[in-house]
Amino acid sequence: MTSLHSGHPLAAGRTAGSRLVRSYQGERQEVTPVWFMRQAGRSLPEYRELRVGTRMLDACLDPAMASEITLQPVRRHGVDAGIFFSDIVVPLKLAGVAVEIQPGKGPVFEHAVRTADDVSRLEETDPASLGDDTFAAIAEAVRLTTAELGDTPLIGFAGAPFTLAAYLVEGGPSKDHIRARTLMHADPEAWARLMAWTADVSGAFLRAQVLAGASAAQLFDSWAGSLSLADYAEHVAPASARALSHVRDLTYEVAEAPGAGGSEAAEAGEPDTRNVPLVHFGVGTGELLKAMHDVGADAVGVDYRIPLDEASRRLGHVVPVQGNVDPAMLDAPWPVLEAHVRDVLRRGLEAPAHVLNLGHGVPPETDPTVLTRVVELVHAWRAA
Template sequence: MTTLDPTHPLRAGSTSSSRLVRAYQGVRQEVTPVWFMRQAGRSLPEYRELRVGTRMLDACLDPALASEITLQPVRRHGVDAGIFFSDIVIPLRLAGVDVDIVPGKGPVMGEAVRTADDVARLTEIDPASLGDDTFAPIIEAVKLTIAELDETPLIGFAGAPFTLAAYLVEGGPSKDHIRARTLMHADPAAWAKLMAWTADLTGAFLRAQVLAGASAAQLFDSWAGALSLGDYTEHVAPASSRALSHVRDLTYDVSEAGEAETGEAETAEVETAEVETRNVPIVHFGVGTGELLKAMHEVGADVVGVDYRIPLDEASRRLGHVVPLQGNVDPAMLNAPWEVLEAHVTDVLARGTDAPAHVLNLGHGVPPDTDPAVLTRLVEFVHER
């Protein structure tokens, strides 16, 4: 186990009792915490203004710019968390992979990785050799952000190994990821080697964010919904577990009263209080993964994110009613009349009571044409309830 630095927001106590962190730890909150995937980005006019003339991956690697973009929706909407502004392919870029974000298309690789020889060449880059110097822009951006967030927690963000591997094998976006799934079965050894490499790379990226000050970690598997349960369990889950092992060992202590241990007790009571060791909460989310929820939890997650295709009470049933949930407002509802959206959110909140704790979010990301005022109103509605 690795104890977080005394200045870390969780250990220093600024975020350890926040609605979000405690909900992630399975403690139901009187006010349901809420944040939105892709809350920072194209739906905000201030983001579009800031991004003029800057390519996506360049923005992610500019610490001041990435921090400001992360903070924009927190200021505007009053959400209960910031989600670190980045992209799942950033660790690939930092490792020297030729990758870019093509507007209107998504991540595109300079060369696809489709054979055992391709995998061997790629994996010559050892993720363990990528230290703080490599992740310096990420570390600085996180530190700049948490200095502004104060008691609002920051969530670290990384893509799951399968999603990264799928992009690498396909060479870019794909509807069915058939080349990736073919490699999985045609050359299991090469596939396992590729998955272990992406796991260690994305795991190191996520760990850097948490050590720098993020109060939770979310692993995002965009394309896991393309897999059968059997393929996921055998060929993907071990790598996801490996990725999460990079943050699973990060812990901090809190006193019996719930105050983070700083190493310097303020009173005799605190000195004698029972101390509880907690891990940094981990969220695992995938798109179209209703049939994989239990397996996704078992890789080492504390919280399971649920997309809009399955009701939260059914998701909770599949998880044995013991796992905190995040989700799952249908993004399409954000452009519906307010009365329709309000009824939908009320239903989501009601179904979320079936789980030990619930963090309201979308069942995917904020659509770019969303009116920001709707998101602000939605946060106010949830908090007032």
């Protein structure tokens, strides 16, 4: 185990007692915490103004700009957490992979990775060699952000190994990830090597964010929904567990009053050692939820395709959940959206704790005032 430095927001006590962190740790809060995936950017006019003339990956690697973009929705909406502004291909770029994000299309790679030899060329960059210098801009952006956030937690961000591998094999976005799934079965040894490499690159990226000040970490598996449960369990889950292992050992201590509940140490009034909360989210992964939790996550994000109470049932009603307002509802009349949000909140009571979020990202055309209104609704809501 590795203790976070004393100035870290969790270790210093600034965020350890926040609604978000305690919810991720399974402690239901009177006020349900809320943040939105893709809240940083896209729908905010101040984001679009700031980004004029700057390419996406350049913005991600500019510490001052990345920090400002992360902070914008916290200021505007009053959400309970900032989500670090980045992109899932940033660690690949930092590892030397030639990739650019083309407007309207997404990440496009100069060379696809489709053979064992292609994987060997990737492995010429050892993820273990990606030290502090590699992630210096990321760490600086996190430090700038947490200094401004105060007692509001920052969530670290990384793409899961399968999603990174799928992008690499396809060479860009894909609807069915057929090439990636083909490589998985046609050359399982090369696939396993590719997954191990992406796991270590993604894990190192996530660890850099947490060490610099993030109070939680979320692993996004955007494309895992294209997999069967059997393929996920055999060919993907071990790599996701490997990615999370890079941050699983990071701990901090919380001083608890005797009898306050929690661990035996807390009951005795001794410091309670806790790990940095880890969240795992995937798109179209209703059939994979338990397997996604079992890789080492503390909480599981649920997309909009499955009711939250059913998701909690599949998780045994023992796992904190995050989600799962349908992004399409954000453009519906307010009474329709309000009823939907209240329904999600009620269904979330089936889990030990609930962090309200969207079941996917904020659509670019969303009216920002609607998001602010949703935050106000969630913060005012109380379980009957």
